[in-house]
Amino acid sequence: TRSTRPQRLLNAVRKHATRGDPQSVISAIDHFCRHSEWAMNIGDEKGSILDSVVSELNPEKVLELGTYCGYSTVRIARLLPPGARLITLEFNADYAAIARQVIALAGLEDRVQLVEGASEDWIPRMKEHFGIETFDFVFLDHWKDRYLPDTKLMEDCGLLRKGTVLLADNVICPGVPDYLQYVRNSLSYKSCYFKSHLEYTKAEDGLEKSVFLG
Ligand SMILES: Cn1ncc2cc([C@H](O)c3cccc(CNC(=O)c4cc(-c5ccc(F)cc5)cc(O)c4O)c3)ccc21
Numbered sequence: 540t541r542s543t544r545p546q547r548l549l550n551a552v553r554k555h556a557t558r559g560d561p562q563s564v565i566s567a568i569d570h571f572c573r574h575s576e577w578a579m580n581i582g583d584e585k586g587s588i589l590d591s592v593v594s595e596l597n598p599e600k601v602l603e604l605g606t607y608c609g610y611s612t613v614r615i616a617r618l619l620p621p622g623a624r625l626i627t628l629e630f631n632a633d634y635a636a637i638a639r640q641v642i643a644l645a646g647l648e649d650r651v652q653l654v655e656g657a658s659e660d661w662i663p664r665m666k667e668h669f670g671i672e673t674f675d676f677v678f679l680d681h682w683k684d685r686y687l688p689d690t691k692l693m694e695d696c697g698l699l700r701k702g703t704v705l706l707a708d709n710v711i712c713p714g715v716p717d718y719l720q721y722v723r724n725s726l727s728y729k730s731c732y733f734k735s736h737l738e739y740t741k742a743e744d745g746l747e748k749s750v751f752l753g
């Protein structure tokens with residue numbers, strides 16, 4: 540049977556990356572997506588913005604919505620201190636299987652917990668199942684029509700605290716108009732836009748950073 544794009548991406552990582560070296564995994568995926576096949580990873584340009592937000596925040600508890608092949612999981616986890624924890628939710632079993640191997644190749648499995656399932660099912664279970672009180676940082680990169688309902692769900696479940704940072708991918712392309720309107724007009728958030736480009740292209744895209752004010 541034909542291979543899938545995530546499988547071909549994993550093959551490129553196996554071929555070109557060095558086990559235990561997260562930067563080589565990141566570079567291998569970016570090279571594959573630029574020169575072989577485009578894939579919906581955040582990419583190197585928006586990825587650098589993600590790096591700077593994470594480095595400035597130094598979060599202990601991180602939630603990622605939408606793992607895909609684990610590219611942004613590796614970008615975030617490589618910057619976390621060993622005691623920190625990143626929980627990443629992926630509902631597609633094939634993507635999850637690839638991501639587990641990418642995360643292992645980067646040598647970051649000790650600080651990453653990949654959970655297979657949908658955000659709306661797992662967000663309400665974070666406290667009792669993972670012993671999480673609140674998250675310091677949330678990266679949103681799953682279905683664009685889930686950004687807003689899941690943000691409201693995290694608020695309702697008490698998973699956000701004064702100062703929690705939400706960072707949302709693709710706020711221009713494909714776009715998340717209802718989410719943007721909410722975080723930019725709600726008195727509970729301080730929001731700002733980081734202009735960039737859609738991964739591996741010249742099209743405009745950007746990240747929205749929103750601090751929960753409690
Ligand atoms: C509920 N739940 N809980 C966990 C969870 C996890 C998933 C999957 O990881 C998954 C599967 C398919 C699509 C996405 C969203 N991503 C995108 O759709 C996207 C598109 C483009 C783009 C841009 C221009 C194009 F021309 C084509 C695609 C660029 C980007 O960076 C993207 O992130 C996420 C889904 C629902 C989930």
Ligand SMILES: [Mg+2]
Nearest residue numbers: 579680708709
């Ligand atoms: Mg994205």
